[in-house]
Amino acid sequence: MQKRTTIKDLSRILGVSPSTVSRALHDHPDIGKALKQKVRELATALHYYPNAMASQLRQSDNKTLALIIPEITMFFFPSVIEGITQKVREHGYQLMVLQSHENLQQEIENIKTCINLRVNGIMISLCRDTHQLDHLKEAAEMGISIVIFDKTVPNNRFPFVGIDDKNASQKAVSWLTFQGCTKLLGIFGHPHMSISNQRREGFETACMQLLPTGGAFKSVHALNQADAAHQLHALWSQFEPDGIFCMSDEVLAGVMPTLSKIADNQAKSSKVIGISDGKLPFLFHESLHFLHHDGFKIGTATAQCLLNGLQMGGKSIDVPVIIQETPIVGNRQ
Template sequence: MKSPGITIKDIAKVLGISPSTVSRALKDHPDISQSTKDQVNKLAVEMNYRPNPIALSLRSKKSNVIGVVIPQIVHYFFSSVISGIEKVANEYGYSVIISQSSESYVKEVEVCQTFLHSIIDGLLISVSKETDHYDHIKLLDEEGIPIVFFDRIIEGFDSDYVVIDDYNGAYQATEHLIVEGRRRIIHFSGPPNRLISKKRLAGYLDAHRNNGVVIDESLIIQCDEFHKAIESTQQLIDERVKFDAIFTVNDFTAAGVIKILRENNISIPGDVSVVGFGNDHIAEMLEPTLTTVSQPGFAMGEKAMKMLMDRINLAAPPEYKKEVLKTQLIVRNSSRKRS
């Protein structure tokens, strides 16, 4: 007698493996061992598992539509990524549906569920800074929807991705400050659960070590937004913390730093140098203009979309592609050499 409603999750539970592993085993994915494939297929027969015919029918039809999930479109970096994505999508005859998570895990889950129940041929995603659980993305993967991550990836999730060389970018920014004579360099860091934050912090720390500068961990402060930077910078000044430079995780945070330093009549870069990350348009609008790390957003969008097209068209190799794009330090007036 047929067991009602047997799903991939039921098979996974019995075998003590993830649903995504079951899904890939059933699809004869090369990343899954033969013994696991044999176990999964044997149990699927025993449990009388049958794929959802409606879902299969929907997935077998191409819509020529790609879903894109980004944290925030307001940032120049992400708008540049979108431009790169759309350029390649147009070349392949694809349309793009863009949704913002607004840095919210809950909103990201809602967006992914919407894409799951619509007809998209693939997904490009950069996860929110709140995201710690990834079941909503695994569900898309289990449905056979190709996924490519860009900028912010999920550690341990097997997929193609394109990222920035965050480590080297942060290293260059910090070493630049050290070469300019700065020794008390504050780092306004990003969320500790995000790999980009970890990489930038690692670059900051290694630049200190490799240049013989003592690391003061009290100068590492989690702060990644304009308004938080206003509060944190003023607090540092009020508490008379000694510092001669601030390296921020993004340019909007640096803008908050510059605002408060100027309001307190602290000379930039005479007393304190400021370096951001991202080379947002705001970097050249600030006074003084902001030294920052340029990241190739447009190229990231192009490469991520091309990877996804290769997956959709079965032109990609079985192993996942992992591409790291170079950054460039752009020196401006906020960190010029002391006279």
């Protein structure tokens, strides 16, 4: 890492003071037009690049927001990142993405990194083993704005962006029963995740309300995509549903191939509905409906929420933002 040209270098060569060079480069009105020109020319000629660490230190601000998520999987998060990126860039901030890999220790480490770096704000989707928010409170006390999205904990006091999980599940059940299904299977994500339980509860209460007498339902938790496939397969001999609810794209990705592998007429004709970011359902042949859990929209809303909080000097609103998922979208018209 060799020596790079600095403001001092420029100032020495031009015979002016460093402060003048700095002002010239920033188009400060105090500096004469002619001099500004010369400074700029020399700067490009000598490949001058302002040292971001130095200027950030001086201004003690780096215009950076952090995004902490469990993992950048192919499901959901790419959309979220896209939404956040767009909104964040519009407002002149840089985005830093950190992954916790579903590991609380790593999540804490990431928060520490954010504090050390003096980021302006944090958007975080909690990993499944996170149950209390001390590490976030620590960051908040350091003056960092925080917004939680998607995955949270029950008694969260930070601003939150997400969908109404229970309601979404109820809509799904409602649709299935409307289609005439009476034997429902709900497949949910990792049991440690907040949304898994929210959505399961919504599913179960809806089933109890909406299923006709003689109907039945069952709900299972899958640890991941492969486990969803495995559980569905293992369960089929005992419980053969005519309606299946998949709480996420990951579950759906496990379910669909398995479903078509089960050489059973019932399997072919059983209705499936999911909560989805809206990409995956279109890949399958089978008619497939889903509740649109729009990652992009959640991303922009989360970023917007954080930016609002920043403008209000950290005193952000405490009311959760609930994104309305689009009622029901069929992927075949």
